[in-house]
Amino acid sequence: DADVTQTPRNRITKTGKRIMLECSQTKGHDRMYWYRQDPGLGLRLIYYSFDVKDINKGEISDGYSVSRQAQAKFSLSLESAIPNQTALYFCATSDLGQGYNEQFFGPGTRLTVL
Amino acid sequence: DAKTTQPPSMDCAEGRAANLPCNHSTISGNEYVYWYRQIHSQGPQYIIHGLKNNETNEMASLIITEDRKSSTLILPHATLRDTAVYYCIVGGSNYKLTFGKGTLLTVNP
Numbered sequence: 001d002a003d004v005t006q007t008p009r010n011r012i013t014k015t016g017k018r019i020m021l022e023c024s025q026t027k028g029h030d031r032m033y034w035y036r037q038d039p040g041l042g043l044r045l046i047y048y049s050f051d052v053k054d055i056n057k058g059e060i061s062d063g064y065s066v067s068r069q070a071q072a073k074f075s076l077s078l079e080s081a082i083p084n085q086t087a088l089y090f091c092a093t094s095d096l097g098q099g100y101n102e103q104f105f106g107p108g109t110r111l112t113v114l
Numbered sequence: 115d116a117k118t119t120q121p122p123s124m125d126c127a128e129g130r131a132a133n134l135p136c137n138h139s140t141i142s143g144n145e146y147v148y149w150y151r152q153i154h155s156q157g158p159q160y161i162i163h164g165l166k167n168n169e170t171n172e173m174a175s176l177i178i179t180e181d182r183k184s185s186t187l188i189l190p191h192a193t194l195r196d197t198a199v200y201y202c203i204v205g206g207s208n209y210k211l212t213f214g215k216g217t218l219l220t221v222n223p
Contacts, residue, residue: 035213040215042201043158043211043213048209050209092157094209101146101205102148103160103211104160105158108155108156
């Protein structure tokens with residue numbers, strides 16, 4: 001089984017709808033991240049969490065919110081989806097005590113907002 | 115975090131070594147050089163990292179110049195499955211990985 005899973009893998013929604021993307025990990029890592037990727041571009045950080053009670057905004061958090069329900073679960077919500085939020089979304093995890101920043105990524109969720 | 119510069123694309127023949135360059139002239143003393151790759155639209159995959167010394171693992175070798183202003187990722191025997199976008203990232207041990215556009219490596223049969 002994959003260490004980092006994301007659901008759904010694909011989602012088509014309409015403008016104005018609320019949508020939640022979910023991420024689960026079995027690696028036992030403290031840190032979790034949400035990124036988005038637009039075509040031809042690198043990944044941009046939306047939110048990150050160092051533990052259940054520590055959630056921080058990344059570089060593009062507007063229009064998004066997150067919830068860290070447990071060490072293993074980190075959800076990303078789009079409160080009112082808009083077409084320019086159409087993108088590939090990745091969840092990632094890393095180990096707090098490792099001393100360097102090796103992040104493990106999920107398979108991604110392809111979101112289309114019509 | 116320091117900025118990196120990579121060529122947008124490179125080609126390599128299958129079975130040959132692929133050498134991917136990266137410039138990071140503003141790297142600071144406590145920053146690592148990380149390499150990740152992304153195959154098609156899959157999640158990025160960590161390859162290797164280094165601070166000052168050259169590093170090797172089962173996937174690749176990382177050569178860092180003595181002044182640390184540039185580095186080269188070496189895939190010793192490239193296969194078709196190594197076709198991917200390769201990201202060179204400079205950063206500390208904190209949370210932040212800043213992904214640029216990377217280098218699209220195409221391995222040709």
